[in-house]
Amino acid sequence: MSRPSFSVCVYCGSRAGHDEQYTRLAEVVGQWIAQHGGQLVYGGGSGGLMGAVAAATLATGGRVVGIIPKALVEKEWAKNDCTELHVVENMHDRKRMMAERADCFLALPGGIGTLEEFFEVWTWRQLGYHDKPIGLLNAGGFYDGLLGFMRHCTTQGFMGEWQSDLIRSEADPLVLLPALVQAAGLSDPVDTSEI
Template sequence: MKKVTVYCGSNKGKNPIYAQAAESLADEMIKRNLGLVYGAGNVGLMGVIADRMLAAGQNVYGIIPQKLVDIEVAHQGCTELTVVETMRDRKWLMAERGDGFVAMPGGIGTFEELFEIMTLNQLGYIQKPLALYNVQGYYDKLLDFLKHSTNEGFLHQAQLNLLIIASDPIEMLDKMQSFEPKYIEKWEVK
């Protein structure tokens, strides 16, 4: 794993712990010499992690649609800034360029990206580690819902098992770096 795609909020959230967690993740990525692939924003948690990585001289690859560049949220300090036409183009390029994925606390865009990568892994389009950075239990209720979906027969336990869940960036990146692809041929719920 050489580059990690990080999905996170374009806001910092109400609790300063989220920005601190973004900095902690950046620090651990820097120690491991991992590059950052992200949505190229200069705002929110996106800006926090990118600024920390850039300050340490790490490679930061930003991918952003022209519409967002036009409203001045593109981080001009990225090592490489790729401007695309649509959000769909952005998501695909971020999925393609990253060797693993982290979903930090975020909003609907982060949720969408998380579920898209879960789906791509499930169907075998990619086989890359995906982690929930569960800062302060941010994703606890979502995890409860996913367990409920499993119990109700809509999500196979093997699908849920593909998701790495951690609240500590060291543990999370360790698990990601030791990830072994587990494409499952048959997804019927029993």
């Protein structure tokens, strides 16, 4: 397996949600990463959208770096067939290592954990701790409410528009993924599925 040309950190649900479109969305993301010579960095879980994006990346020939706290490994939630599986002490170590291994970040549908990770890397970027692109995959309008709330925060004077501009939101992963990779200053991803 050749060295990946970029790494995408994906945040997403440990549950699959009620609509099968979310699982399919995660699979498309994983397939795209693998087909374009990239590497998935994610939370190391085997269930829900986390498991789906990792399984799709691996099945398409891509590399997967899973990073999971030992407490979750003890609950047998780890995806043990990751290319690399790093077991860390706690959630803080997990998030730090995920951020360090990534060239860009992408949030898929998910719950409180996904939102917490997304807001943390967004906060870090606005404070200048990193300058890596951040994407919000708003497929099917999943994040419409959140985007509306962010606009409300801006109109009420708690945010500047420049902070919202640090995030790119798209409904189509095939539009958002190459935009994030290119915004990271990396070469245009090459589709290796036809090679």
